[in-house]
Amino acid sequence: MGTYPDETLDKIIEKQIKRWQVDQKKKYKKPIRPVITISRLPGANASKIAKQLSKDLKIDAFDQEIIEEIAKNTKASKKVIASLDEQDISIVKEWLAFLSSERQVWPYEYIEQLIRVISAIGAHGHAVILGRGASYILPKEVCLRVLVVAPMEKRIQNVVDAYSVSADEAKRNVMRTESDRRAFIRRYFHADMMDPMNYDLVINTENCSVPVATGIITEAFNNRNWYNFSIDKMKR
Incomplete structure (x- = not known):
């Protein structure tokens, strides 16, 4: 995993917060x-x-x-969380309380920060979040939860093509990363990452190109009824 120098991370966050501030000034009807x-x-x-x-x-x-x-950097986390308006802060508090009672998340400092950061991003909305348990942190009522899979052989070949490594090295990397991800979800969210019932959509990219997969997700996202959400309904 690459790392971000503090200066670069600050710039990334500042740019993102400015976009959020513009959105907050708009009068949302949804x-x-x-x-x-x-x-x-x-x-x-x-x-x-x-x-x-x-x-x-x-x-x-x-x-x-x-x-x-962001989650590992206390200063960065505070900036992201501080970008929320009062209404969004209230929503995040409801989500955190629900998550704590529903999944009984382990109270590790990093996980707590991770949950707060992803919850803040979720409250701002209009985003796609890749990994880090976001599908298990945000309420299913406010996100389209997607699982992307492919057979081992296909995934190994994709890694070989992307990083110009040997098939053996690619296989070791794929197997180790998959094991780590499944263990992360199992340990902190008490869930099976590969259980299809945890998702709204599962896409196998063995014979599905990136544009086709993107089109399927876009269609599902645009045609879902998002407007019946409420905290009370989420608790039922």
């Missing part, structure tokens, strides 16, 4: 601003799909690396 969360098996081309969704839908994209860096 009760929520939904997001797309993407869980994925390594090598299944989910990052390419997330980038294309961001471009096509004109929404913000947050990958695993930037979310991790």
Whole structure:
């Protein structure tokens, strides 16, 4: 995983907060601003799909690396959380209370920060979030939860093509990363990452190109009824 120097991270956050501030000044008629969360098996081309969704839908994209860096940086986390208006703060508090009672998340400092950061991003809305348990943190009523998969052989070949490594090295990387991701979700969210019932949409990219996968997700996102959401309904 790459790292972000503090200066670069600050600039990224400042730029993002400015976009959020512009959105907050608009008069939204819709009760929520939904997001797309993407869980994925390594090598299944989910990052390419997330980038294309961001471009096509004109929404913000947050990958695993930037979310991790923000969550680990106390100053950065506070900036993101402080960007919320009073209404969004209230929503996030409701989400956190619900998440605590529903999933009984372990109270580790990093996980707590991670949850707050992703909740803040979710409250702002209009985003695609790649990885870091976002599908298990945000209420299912406010996000389209997508799982991107592919057979092992296909994923190994994708890694070989993307990083010019040997098939053996690619296989080791894919297997290790997959094990780490599944363990992360199991440990902190008490869930099976590969259970299809945890998602709204599962896409196998073995014979599905990035544009086709993006189109399927976009269609599902645009045609879902987002306007019946309420905290009370979420608690039922």
